[in-house]
Amino acid sequence: MQDNSKRSEVVLPQRVAMATMHGKEQVLRPVFASLDLELVLPVGLDTDQFGTFTRDRPRAGTMLDAARAKAEAAMEATGLSAALASEGAYGPHPTVPFLAAGREMLLFVDREQGFEIVEMMIDEEPVFAHCQASSTAEAAEFLERIGFPAQGVIVAAAGRLNEPVAKGIRAQSDLEAAISAAVERSAERKAHIETDMRAFMNPRRMEVIGRLGGQLAARLSTPCPHCRHPGWGQVRTERGLPCSLCGSPTSLPRHDVFACVSCDGEEKRERSPGSVADPAYCPLCNP
Ligand SMILES: [Zn+2]
Ligand SMILES: [Zn+2]
Structure with a gap:
């Protein structure tokens, strides 16, 4: 400390x-x-x-x-x-x-x-997905699922994903133009349409x-309970929930660990006190 x-x-x-x-x-x-x-x-x-x-x-x-x-x-x-x-x-x-x-x-x-x-x-x-299509009609189900046009898309020629035809597409007319251009450039005559992941x-x-x-x-x-420095909070989870049969630590989470960003202060809190793991997760009972 x-x-x-x-x-x-x-x-x-x-x-x-x-x-x-x-x-x-x-x-x-x-x-x-x-x-x-x-x-x-x-x-x-x-x-x-x-x-x-x-x-x-x-x-x-x-x-x-x-x-x-x-x-x-x-x-x-x-x-x-x-x-x-x-x-x-x-x-x-x-x-x-x-x-x-x-x-x-x-x-x-x-x-x-x-x-x-x-x-x-x-x-x-x-909302992270892609599809291949040769027309907007063919992509209709995909577009519906991702929430186009509120969700923007990127269009590239299938097989040439590193050179997008257009990014940030949010209008039907732009989408049609981009798909046509991508189909032209693609050996497979398909456009690759994917969700634009920019926020x-x-x-x-x-x-x-x-x-x-x-x-x-x-x-x-949230101040650290030990030194009052701001930033106290959960930093990781520790595995080791004990097996209900033999008590060995399993791969299931046991503790949430809270810590300070400044001092060595740390606290382990049991996720669900007293609970045990199904032996199916135990490396000894179910190797
Ligand atoms: Zn066990
Ligand atoms: Zn502290």
Whole structure:
């Protein structure tokens, strides 16, 4: 444990830089205003330089690396010493075959006071899908399912996904033109149509980012019970729920771990006190 007795009270910054070109500030601004934090958008910063969803510029490193790079750039561009950055990653569900899942991350950095807070949210029902079609009529069911035109799409020639014909499509006429152009360019005479995952094109993402913002704001306003530093909250889950037959730790979650972003303070809370695991999950009873 650090000696916190000499630590001066940490006061949250009032102005926080946020690098976004994708309208995320619309859902985050009101959330942070409730903590008297104002989000400041740098003018003319190209956040797509940190990687995009549209394959033109793949992201380097982890989500956290990318979020830190965005936060740094936002502080640089605004001269502020605190920043907020958002990252999302969409792909196959980690455990359920044929399902998609999204991960959203929000990073808060206070460079002057030397701490950061990371909040994550898994979206089990993301709007993240694609189809192949040679006309809008053929894509009708797909378009209905993803919520076009509120949800935007990207169109590419099938087999040439790295060179999209058009992005951010939200009008029927634009969609028709893009599908025709893609079919022309495709050896298979098919267009590849996929959900545009940029937040301002994806209402579902925007909603999840707003909820995640609420989660981060709650953490920022929760002081550590040991040192009073803001940012106390759940940081991970630990497995090891005991087997009901033999008591061995299983792979099922047992504790939620709460921790401080500044001192070593940590608390384990049992998820459901007294509960035990079905022996089917036990490495000894059901190897
Ligand atoms: Zn067992
Ligand atoms: Zn603490």
